[in-house]
Amino acid sequence: MSDSVPPAPSAATASAVPTPSGAPPTIEVRDLRKTFYDESRGEVHAVDGISFACDRGEVFGLLGANGAGKTTTLRMLSTVLRPSGGSAWVMGHEVAAEPEAVRRSLGFYSASTALYPRLTARETLEFFARINRYPPERVPERVEELVERFGIGEYQHARVEKLSSGMKQKVSIARTIAHDPPVLIFDEPTVGLDVLNALEMVRVVRRLRDEGKTVLFSSHIMSEVEKLCDRIGIIHRGRLLALGTLEELRERTGRHYLEDVFVHYVTREEGVDVAELGATGELEAGA
Amino acid sequence: MLNRADVWTLYRRELRSAFRERTIVVNSILMPIFLYPVLLWVMFTAQTYIQGLNEGFTSRIALVDPVPADHASVLDSLRGREGVRLRGDPEEETPTGPPDILIESEALALLRSGAVDAVVGFRPPEGAGSTLPGNFRVQVRFDGTESRSERARDRVESVLAGYRDTWVQREAERLGMGVEDRVRFLVDVESVSTSREMGTMILGQMLSFFLIIMVALGCFVPSVDTTAGERERSTWETLMTVAASRASVVTAKYLYVATLGIAAGVLNVTAVFLSVGAVLRPLLQGSGEEITFSIPLAAVPVMLAGAVALALFFSAAMMLLASFARSFKDGQALVQPVYWLVFLPLLLGQQTDRTLTPAIASVPVANVSMMIRDAINGVFLWPLIAWTLVVTLATVALALTGARFALRFEDFLLGSFDGSFWRFVRDRISRRRRTDHTTEAGR
Numbered sequence: 001m002s003d004s005v006p007p008a009p010s011a012a013t014a015s016a017v018p019t020p021s022g023a024p025p026t027i028e029v030r031d032l033r034k035t036f037y038d039e040s041r042g043e044v045h046a047v048d049g050i051s052f053a054c055d056r057g058e059v060f061g062l063l064g065a066n067g068a069g070k071t072t073t074l075r076m077l078s079t080v081l082r083p084s085g086g087s088a089w090v091m092g093h094e095v096a097a098e099p100e101a102v103r104r105s106l107g108f109y110s111a112s113t114a115l116y117p118r119l120t121a122r123e124t125l126e127f128f129a130r131i132n133r134y135p136p137e138r139v140p141e142r143v144e145e146l147v148e149r150f151g152i153g154e155y156q157h158a159r160v161e162k163l164s165s166g167m168k169q170k171v172s173i174a175r176t177i178a179h180d181p182p183v184l185i186f187d188e189p190t191v192g193l194d195v196l197n198a199l200e201m202v203r204v205v206r207r208l209r210d211e212g213k214t215v216l217f218s219s220h221i222m223s224e225v226e227k228l229c230d231r232i233g234i235i236h237r238g239r240l241l242a243l244g245t246l247e248e249l250r251e252r253t254g255r256h257y258l259e260d261v262f263v264h265y266v267t268r269e270e271g272v273d274v275a276e277l278g279a280t281g282e283l284e285a286g287a
Numbered sequence: 288m289l290n291r292a293d294v295w296t297l298y299r300r301e302l303r304s305a306f307r308e309r310t311i312v313v314n315s316i317l318m319p320i321f322l323y324p325v326l327l328w329v330m331f332t333a334q335t336y337i338q339g340l341n342e343g344f345t346s347r348i349a350l351v352d353p354v355p356a357d358h359a360s361v362l363d364s365l366r367g368r369e370g371v372r373l374r375g376d377p378e379e380e381t382p383t384g385p386p387d388i389l390i391e392s393e394a395l396a397l398l399r400s401g402a403v404d405a406v407v408g409f410r411p412p413e414g415a416g417s418t419l420p421g422n423f424r425v426q427v428r429f430d431g432t433e434s435r436s437e438r439a440r441d442r443v444e445s446v447l448a449g450y451r452d453t454w455v456q457r458e459a460e461r462l463g464m465g466v467e468d469r470v471r472f473l474v475d476v477e478s479v480s481t482s483r484e485m486g487t488m489i490l491g492q493m494l495s496f497f498l499i500i501m502v503a504l505g506c507f508v509p510s511v512d513t514t515a516g517e518r519e520r521s522t523w524e525t526l527m528t529v530a531a532s533r534a535s536v537v538t539a540k541y542l543y544v545a546t547l548g549i550a551a552g553v554l555n556v557t558a559v560f561l562s563v564g565a566v567l568r569p570l571l572q573g574s575g576e577e578i579t580f581s582i583p584l585a586a587v588p589v590m591l592a593g594a595v596a597l598a599l600f601f602s603a604a605m606m607l608l609a610s611f612a613r614s615f616k617d618g619q620a621l622v623q624p625v626y627w628l629v630f631l632p633l634l635l636g637q638q639t640d641r642t643l644t645p646a647i648a649s650v651p652v653a654n655v656s657m658m659i660r661d662a663i664n665g666v667f668l669w670p671l672i673a674w675t676l677v678v679t680l681a682t683v684a685l686a687l688t689g690a691r692f693a694l695r696f697e698d699f700l701l702g703s704f705d706g707s708f709w710r711f712v713r714d715r716i717s718r719r720r721r722t723d724h725t726t727e728a729g730r
Contacts, residue, residue, distance in 0.1 A: 080527045082697060100288075100530055108528040114521035116300070118307040130296045132530045159307070179530070
């Protein structure tokens, strides 16, 4: 669809969060907040003033334990949730003011975004390309391209409900990029996948980056983030504790392994030592 | 903003998925076509069969008095009636001797135990009749809780009535009285309804009932499938991330549910109309009635308008309720009451002795039922038909307003609200909680 440069920010939306390249960001998040009401816990600040920006052709990793606020942040970016405060822009479109334009500019993939079981793989791709406003006359050509690229030709006419989980994963990634969006959001994409399929996912993300897409990637798996991400944001209790390349984070903390870097920031924030954290089981960051 | 191209793409996707789901195809397409025609056939065939079985029963009659000497032929009349056997008569051969005369208490005990079906006593006449020579009174006792016993009573009564007529006629002739002297006036009964009118009356009753039930049934499964079903299959969030507006998504789903409701109603009415003649005509011919089944052409648009208005109402109400469920099963439980509630006004609209009135035209569902019945009977009260449609569309608007209100809330839209419909209404309308879960989300 478009890998174009985001529009120049207006005075009102002038970029406050710098990108590494200095170019206009494809994603900009400024003081983003989300508060929920919970029967037992009262008001819960799931996201509490997060700010960051992403460049074109960058894989940005959001690293955090379960319940840290990663998914809520990504849901606000994909306009599924409305921010309680602050704002965010995707390709220059503000998430609350222009939700449809935002959704046109991104592809969202997560374990909770399933496929329609009664459509065939081919119908699925066609549907998502059309509904995300890919030029109608070019939809058949785009579907062919995706079928070829993801090797789903053999089962393109089979209903999704009949496919294996590996096949479904391929169709699911293909539907995410069916409208060729410049920004892709992958929320814990390897959860529930076996080793081979998880590796395939990593390969896909790399390839998308090479094509110049911005990939916002969330995970609690250190090794994945280490391998894939150009920059990493460590998120904990809804707040961004650290942001930088792996090298920068290593330099700042004096730790080599990402796991140690992560624990360093979290323990500093909590004011507890590592042993205590392990005992409460609050962190489930796996290797 | 509503985008027609998006609505069309989403609507086609919904329909395509629906036609591949067995539950939807069975409930919204196959059942409307086959269920009621088959049920009608089964019902009438069973009725005919039971009738035949009853006809085949032999009524066992016990006498507690001997037949009066002057009327010995009563005995022959009873014995001559097919399906009647007097106690004591041999089963295989023609009886010649007198039947058993039982003691009254013994005969009544046999009647209560079901060993005989009726007890007949020949008694002396009472009142003015006692002066007539040779007169007598017959007492027939039967068990009102047993259909077999009631049938025995009917048979004995018909035999005795026939005997009485013959006896009276014979006595009158002996006294030189003609029929005119004996019977001062005759009652001649004749129905002015034509066979066509009888047919439309039957059709009006049946089609107005089936159409409404089928529109509701047609909306039922799709409304649950497209809301709670999507959540259960985790496709709801996928849909929330597509570029189409929320308004387009909801409109496409609404139109899809209404389409299947209308389709179910129209298919069912067509199937019943085409099959009713084939099912009922042979049965009615057996009873000597000739009935023609037809519908005035002008009734077709009225029926269609009724089906569309009701489908829009049922779709909105059912989708709104099903949206509170997180699984298909929960959705069914939430929507089921709407389906059963339809029957109450429907029964009101099934009254046979009146046409559409301003009062009934103001009662949703009942008004459409009556409007359709009138139209099939060729009665078109246009101002009341218009009022019926206005009332039904007002209920649609009310249901849509409720849906629009609910869709403003993010937790409802995303399915994270964990409570019932009533709790939602109570919490949000009373505005007891003004936290972020009430964020407007309808975008």
